[in-house]
Amino acid sequence: MSLLITNAMILTMTGETVTPIHGDLLIEGDLITAVGEVPAEKKAQADEVIDAQGMAALPGLVNCHNHAAMSILRGFSEDLRLMEWLSQKMWPAEARMTQEDVYLGTLLAAAEMIKSGTTTFADMYVFTDSVAQAVIDSGMRASLTRGMIDAPDGQEMRFAEARALFEKWNGAGDGRISVMAGPHGPHTCPPAFLQEIFKLAEEFNAPLHIHLAETTEEVEIIRREYGLTPTEYLKEVGLFDHHVVLAHSVHLTAGDIEILRSANLRGGIAHNPVSNLKLGCGIAPVTSYLQAGLTVGIGTDGPGSATTLDLFEEIKAAAWLQKVQTFDPTALNASQVLHMATREGAKVLALDSQIGTLEAGKKADVILVDTHAAHLRPHHDLTALLAYSANGADVHTTIVNGEVLMKGRKLTKLDEQALIAEIEERAKQITAGI
Numbered sequence: 001m002s003l004l005i006t007n008a009m010i011l012t013m014t015g016e017t018v019t020p021i022h023g024d025l026l027i028e029g030d031l032i033t034a035v036g037e038v039p040a041e042k043k044a045q046a047d048e049v050i051d052a053q054g055m056a057a058l059p060g061l062v063n064c065h066n067h068a069a070m071s072i073l074r075g076f077s078e079d080l081r082l083m084e085w086l087s088q089k090m091w092p093a094e095a096r097m098t099q100e101d102v103y104l105g106t107l108l109a110a111a112e113m114i115k116s117g118t119t120t121f122a123d124m125y126v127f128t129d130s131v132a133q134a135v136i137d138s139g140m141r142a143s144l145t146r147g148m149i150d151a152p153d154g155q156e157m158r159f160a161e162a163r164a165l166f167e168k169w170n171g172a173g174d175g176r177i178s179v180m181a182g183p184h185g186p187h188t189c190p191p192a193f194l195q196e197i198f199k200l201a202e203e204f205n206a207p208l209h210i211h212l213a214e215t216t217e218e219v220e221i222i223r224r225e226y227g228l229t230p231t232e233y234l235k236e237v238g239l240f241d242h243h244v245v246l247a248h249s250v251h252l253t254a255g256d257i258e259i260l261r262s263a264n265l266r267g268g269i270a271h272n273p274v275s276n277l278k279l280g281c282g283i284a285p286v287t288s289y290l291q292a293g294l295t296v297g298i299g300t301d302g303p304g305s306a307t308t309l310d311l312f313e314e315i316k317a318a319a320w321l322q323k324v325q326t327f328d329p330t331a332l333n334a335s336q337v338l339h340m341a342t343r344e345g346a347k348v349l350a351l352d353s354q355i356g357t358l359e360a361g362k363k364a365d366v367i368l369v370d371t372h373a374a375h376l377r378p379h380h381d382l383t384a385l386l387a388y389s390a391n392g393a394d395v396h397t398t399i400v401n402g403e404v405l406m407k408g409r410k411l412t413k414l415d416e417q418a419l420i421a422e423i424e425e426r427a428k429q430i431t432a433g434i
């Protein structure tokens with residue numbers, strides 16, 4: 001099957017800065033095969049044509065940190081500190097969630113992500129068979145982890161599930177699913193437990209995904225326990241010898257940044273600006289990370305702490321926060337922040353050989369953003385409009401691996417209304433009395 005997109009304003013996201021080009025894009029099977037100019041005979045043979053007049057074509061957005069199934073808990077508990085929110089609300093509610101709840105919650109999150117232009121997400125959760133099945137059924141691309149928290153009971157079961165995720169799902173869905181090892185965080189993973197997880201990652205030659213220095217409370221817990229910063233602690237146990245996704249990384253010292261720089265860190269930071277704002281965690285020093293040569297992508301965190309899974313909201317928040325933190329409106333410009341949400345995010349997830357840019361040979365993960373609306377006119381600077389003025393509802397078409405998952409804002413594989421109805425019922429039962 002081939003799909004021709006014509007008359008688009010194409011942002012390939014390949015260069016240092018973003019320079020839109022006007023032209024066509026050809027998808028054959030799951031690959032992009034031509035960008036800008038498409039040979040006339042190929043155009044004539046296309047099975048399907050989308051006229052993208054007035055639309056911007058971008059690589060699908062990459063959400064570098066999520067707990068997607070928590071969509072079922074959205075809005076259930078608000079305005080609490082992270083530790084309280086987790087231990088008194090989220091964890092008791094999660095203890096009631098079934099495999100089916102995780103499947104439905106992940107599907108609902110997938111519907112929201114597809115509708116707002118995200119094509120790939122990195123997830124950390126439990127009941128990972130259900131998460132993976134939802135990824136298969138939604139058509140999205142995902143990097144999955146079984147979140148690992150040290151606890152007295154059930155350790156064998158957790159490791160068995162993490163192993164099964166690798167064995168059963170790595171590469172599934174025509175390569176749409178990749179798997180990482182997922183230690184939850186420095187304060188929930190003591191050294192011996194982390195070492196066991198590293199062994200698993202090494203066995204499958206896989207990256208790791210972990211929360212890091214999200215709150216000052218976490219920094220204080222690790223200082224009391226080990227006399228180290230969370231980053232120093234993770235260095236001591238050997239985490240930075242691996243490709244790693246460091247979610248949050250809000251409270252890193254200059255010394256911590258130097259540790260990551262001198263480790264020639266493979267992977268990078270998953271910055272979650274809206275979750276950090278809402279939970280009152282602080283502002284991650286993204287500008288310093290970029291100056292140190294670190295790779296930074298963008299995530300939402302779970303829909304329990306993120307307000308929505310719309311990465312366009314995160315793109316704006318990321319830019320605003322750096323500008324206000326540094327008192328410098330040139331900090332984190334539109335081109336940089338759009339790169340973070342696409343190409344750089346793909347690097348953080350070790351998926352940059354497949355996705356993140358629009359180039360012949362890359363997997364066909366493409367979004368079309370309709371720029372006809374009043375808030376996206378006139379077109380003085382398309383890059384700035386997309387970074388600062390667009391939102392998820394402007395996404396017209398979402399394509400993953402060459403398959404159209406949304407066209408004209410209609411989902412092609414998921415029944416959004418049926419999902420919502422089912423989730424409403426389950427959400428009430430899960431949260432009753434907590």
Ligand SMILES: CSC[C@H]1O[C@@H](n2cnc3c(O)ncnc32)[C@H](O)[C@@H]1O
Nearest residue numbers: 067090124125126147148211301302
């Ligand atoms: C064991 S699976 C992952 C685990 O993480 C919890 N979680 C959700 N949001 C956050 C956050 O912002 N920081 C740390 N942990 C978080 C989620 O509830 C799952 O239990």
Ligand SMILES: [Zn+2]
Nearest residue numbers: 211247301302
């Ligand atoms: Zn998280």
